[in-house]
Amino acid sequence: MGRSIPFVFLKPSPSPYAPVLYAQRMLVERMPRRECVLFLEHIPTYTAGRRVRGDPDGLAERAKALGAEYYEIQRGGQVTFHGPGQLVGYPIINLKEQGISVRDYVRKLQHLLIAAIQNFDIKSHTGACNETGVWVEDRKVAAIGVHVSRYITSHGFALNCNPDLSWYNHIIPCGITDKSVTSLTVERQRSDPRAPPITTHDSLPHVIEAFSDTFNVNLVNGNDEHDELSSFLEQTMASQPK
Numbered sequence: 001m002g003r004s005i006p007f008v009f010l011k012p013s014p015s016p017y018a019p020v021l022y023a024q025r026m027l028v029e030r031m032p033r034r035e036c037v038l039f040l041e042h043i044p045t046y047t048a049g050r051r052v053r054g055d056p057d058g059l060a061e062r063a064k065a066l067g068a069e070y071y072e073i074q075r076g077g078q079v080t081f082h083g084p085g086q087l088v089g090y091p092i093i094n095l096k097e098q099g100i101s102v103r104d105y106v107r108k109l110q111h112l113l114i115a116a117i118q119n120f121d122i123k124s125h126t127g128a129c130n131e132t133g134v135w136v137e138d139r140k141v142a143a144i145g146v147h148v149s150r151y152i153t154s155h156g157f158a159l160n161c162n163p164d165l166s167w168y169n170h171i172i173p174c175g176i177t178d179k180s181v182t183s184l185t186v187e188r189q190r191s192d193p194r195a196p197p198i199t200t201h202d203s204l205p206h207v208i209e210a211f212s213d214t215f216n217v218n219l220v221n222g223n224d225e226h227d228e229l230s231s232f233l234e235q236t237m238a239s240q241p242k
Helices: 017-030 059-066 102-118 165-170 184-191 200-215 228-238
Strands: 004-009 036-040 045-048 069-072 079-082 086-092 134-136 139-149 152-160 218-221
Touching (some): 004 228, 017 036, 017 069, 017 086, 036 200, 045 059, 086 200, 102 134, 102 139, 102 152, 139 184, 200 218
Parallel strands (some): 004 036, 004 218, 045 069
Antiparallel strands (some): 036 086, 045 079, 086 152, 134 139, 139 152
16 A cells, blocks of 8 residues: 545535635645545535536526536536535545556546445446446446646546435536436435435445555545644635635
């Protein structure tokens, strides 16, 4: 196992989007001082990546009417949804230290999610036509959208554990029109309708283990209130410009 990297499960949970976006920017700016991984759930939020120019479908107003937030951000990809019941991971790591390209990084994110999902006896795979993300047959269970600046990553992945999938009815997720969205809970209950939901907390240990194995690092819990990372995040999110 390689170097140790702290992870934090952010609170409050679910978290508003803007303070976490600001915290990512501040973490990237302080690199290479310290790498880390943020795990969290968001309040209902639609985000548009770099491939979306402006707001052609009026999603900002529609999101507001639905009780959701809307942000145009610098990750790759198009429009997606974040919300309760979805495990979001934002790795802030140095690809130069890893010795990998951006394409390799995305591929590693896909494979770690596939490995984590396997723990629930659900078979998943990468896109059959090179679509980004992780799929169960033709149903998308995890989205990936990253940003890399001077080798430092931000944004990341979102694994649908048990979200309200009706939020996706208001968008074309990731711009893909001919495929649907699913969750770990939906897939488990296809074979056993009485099976309990798979929560983000059920999934988190498996994602941590798969991340550690895939990137040859040791993810260590940084949620201690005396930990430097937790203190930095608390102060940074509280000071986010309005």
